Amino acid sequence: MTTDAILTDGPLDVLVLGAGISGIGAGHYLRTEHPSKSFAIIESRDVAGGTWNLFKYPGIRSDSDLNTFGYEFKPWRDPQAIADAPRILDYLHEAITEDRLEEVIVYNRRATSVDWSEAEQVWNVTVHRNDTDDDFVIQARWLFSGTGYYNYAEGFTPEFPGIEKFAGQVVHPQHWPEDLDYAGKKVVVIGSGATAVTLVPSMAGETEHITMLQRTPTYVIPLPREDAISNFMKKVLGADRGYALSRQKNILQQKIVFNLCQRYPKPARKIIRATNTALLPKDFDVDTHFNPPYNPWDQRLCVVPDGDLFKAISKGTASIETGRIKTFTENGILLEDGTELDADIVVTATGLNLQLFGGMEIKVDGETVDLSDTVAYRGMMLSGVPNFAMAIGYTNSSWTLKIGLLCEYFCRMLTYMDASEYTSVRAVADKNMDTRPLLDFGAGYVQRALNWLPKQGTEAPWTMTMAVSADVKQLRKGDIVDDYLDYRRVSVPAETAAV
Known part of the structure; x- marks a missing residue:
């Protein structure tokens, strides 16, 4: 089993949060597109699989077909298209093995707060050990949140009289x-x-x-x-x-x-x-x-x-x-x-409680980020938050279709930053931009959370698109350099430089 040494041995190039379908996908793209980068995946539970391991109720299955819910890079070979959880878990564990991700996943670890240091150009991440109930701090140059968007600890139950x-x-x-x-x-x-x-x-x-x-x-x-x-x-x-x-x-x-x-x-x-x-x-x-x-x-x-x-x-x-x-x-x-x-x-079976980023607190130079004041850039970054990528899939189609496109854009951005020797990037939104809810969806779990969720704009690249064709243009073919991205080269102290 991977130990904390991988987390504490100098700043990681990328820290992935969550070993569910999004985090495992991110691990694949980092392995294949940036094999020289150091990265780790922390998972709050003691096993990978996210949703598909958490829920144990009878008959649990996908509600999307696995030919689109599966990864683009890994064929779904099982004859079931609407597949049950054990088959999906087998598929995810195969993906972990094929990309040797067991070497980089650390279980029973949860990021409770993160604080970006502009001076050091790193995230200081407070990690809680669920198995020993103590905390430690690690550093990472990038964060990739693959935590999904609901609270794993508690579902939604209304107040029922009597x-x-x-x-x-x-x-x-x-x-x-x-x-x-x-x-x-x-x-x-x-x-x-x-x-x-x-x-x-x-x-x-x-x-x-x-x-x-x-x-x-x-x-x-x-x-x-x-x-x-x-x-x-x-x-x-x-x-x-x-x-x-x-x-x-x-x-x-x-x-x-x-x-x-x-x-x-x-x-x-x-x-x-x-x-x-x-x-x-x-x-x-x-x-x-x-x-x-x-x-x-x-x-x-x-x-x-x-x-x-x-x-x-x-x-x-x-x-x-x-x-x-x-x-x-x-x-x-x-x-x-x-x-x-x-x-x-x-x-x-009354629904879920929405929760972004596993409930962790996000700070930039000690100042807490109010998510409701941020705007999503290409559905992947939050305005004003440096070196932070998030994975939120489609609500009207298979979740994973978008995750792959997000990971492609993320890796292209890393490639560009390496070539240009940039140390950080953040999306900058116009304060007078027209905005609308991040998830324009009528489900109760979304409606209950609208007041604290990030926003989206009304025009690209600030829209949270829900169509593969639009995201192929926005993510797979989208510009890595535009008027909204603020790339920076900041000299960092020798002790935090890459080793």
């Missing part, structure tokens, strides 16, 4: 008990998002009955668990070429679906509704339970592989209730319309 009366067990999917016995039990899953539509069909075969209780319906669409066309391409053209072609096919497919939903919301709603109706019993109340009050892709569509949710409902092992909770009771939940739902177990 919950203390409930005699059964309440579980949040983010803290799923490994010994939870739900066989033959009555279960209510509160929520209608990706987690809820995964849990319900996964548990339905073992529970006495399971009910998805939603306040607001969500658009739910069936997709094949296996992508037959992509699998055929890989078989005929080989893993590498077939994967590359499948990836482009699915990127185009995602773009077309998203754009059509945004441009023609009424026909898109009718198509989704007709699909739902065809897969549900004839007397099922589609108007109540699958009729969201917003347009398709105003929030993320929920995918159910092979229509498993609809099959569970059709079999009668699962059901949906739409309404507001009046109160918990000793035996379950009472809704405002008088409906009573008996439950032995209630699962609160």
Whole structure:
């Protein structure tokens, strides 16, 4: 296991935060594009994998196809396109092995605060050892945050009236008990998002009955668990070429679906509704339970592989209730319309708490950075914050598609700085720039965090684009030098110079 020596032996060229899908991807690009640079990855947990190792609830899987959710540099060879967590973890651990990243990952380490020193041109990073509960300080010339954007320690649970009366067990999917016995039990899953539509069909075969209780319906669409066309391409053209072609096919497919939903919301709603109706019993109340009050892709569509949710409902092992909770009771939940739902177990699949950069405090020369005062540059840097890259993927497509493009731009920037002997760079935003929310997305976890999130501008390169084609221009082909980037050459003391 990698020790702290890699962190403390002089300033690192790059410190990567998080060994999830973003951090592992960054590690690959650093290995291949800048093999001479020193870097390390710190991970707050005792294993790599991020989201895919954290969540343990039944049926956990991707809600994006793995031909686009996988890395561009590493073909996804498994026949499952909508893949379960163990398969994704195997893929990520293969990536770690192939790039020898086990040599640079230090587990049980979390950055709690970082402070940029302009005089030394380094980040002073306070690192907490989770296994020994003490702190130490290291230095790095660059920080790459691959921490995702939600709080790993705590999910979001609303205040439910009367919950203390409930005699059964309440579980949040983010803290799923490994010994939870739900066989033959009555279960209510509160929520209608990706987690809820995964849990319900996964548990339905073992529970006495399971009910998805939603306040607001969500658009739910069936997709094949296996992508037959992509699998055929890989078989005929080989893993590498077939994967590359499948990836482009699915990127185009995602773009077309998203754009059509945004441009023609009424026909898109009718198509989704007709699909739902065809897969549900004839007397099922589609108007109540699958009729969201917003347009398709105003929030993320929920995918159910092979229509498993609809099959569970059709079999009668699962059901949906739409309404507001009046109160918990000793035996379950009472809704405002008088409906009573008996439950032995209630699962609160009520969402996530947004948290950037693992909750660490960011300072520049001792002054705390107010994230809400910053603007995202090319979706990768924060205005006024030197040598700091962040990885935030797409909300309307596969997360990883953007991460690869961000890493490419980051590595090109490092190459340019080396060639020009620059020691730091920061993006400078016009104080009078028009701005809008960083994540222009209707999901509750985003809306709850808007007041403290960074902003984005209204024109490139200050926009947080959500389209691969736009980011190919902005990141893969985007300028490394422009009027908004302030590159600096600063002499640093000999003791902090590269060794």
